[in-house]
Amino acid sequence: MKKIIVVLLLIGITATNLSAQKKEVKKSESVNPKVTFVELGSVNCIPCKQMKPVMKAIEAKYGEQVKVTFYDVWTDAQKPMAEKYGIKLIPTQVFLDENSKEFFRHEGFYPEKEIDKILLGKGIKPISKKS
16 A cells, blocks of 8 residues: 555656646747847957946846847857857847847947847837836
C-alpha cells in the first residue's frame, strides 16, 4: 500500500512539473518581439558607453515588443557579428522587423527620441510613460 501511495505521489509531482514546464514554454513562445534593436559596439568605446542608458530606456519603455541585443565587436567571441552586419564603425544600430529583416540602420550615437520615432513608425507604442 505504501509503495502505491509513493508512486501516485511521484506521478502527481511529475504531472505538476510537466504542466508548469508547458506553461513556461507557451509563455516564451508567445512573446515575439515586433522589432529587434541590435547595438554593435564595445564596452570600451565612449559613444558606445553613451548608448547603454539609451538601450536600457528602450527596453523599459517598450517591454517585450522590442528585443534589445548588444554585441561587443571588439571581443573575439562577438567579432563575427561585425562582419555579419557589415558594420564600418561603432556604434552601429541595426533594426530588424519580426521576420529578422533589416529595415533601418544608423551609425554613431543615436538618441532615444530618434529611436522612439523609428519604433513609433513601426506601430510600436510605449508601455510606460517614461521618456
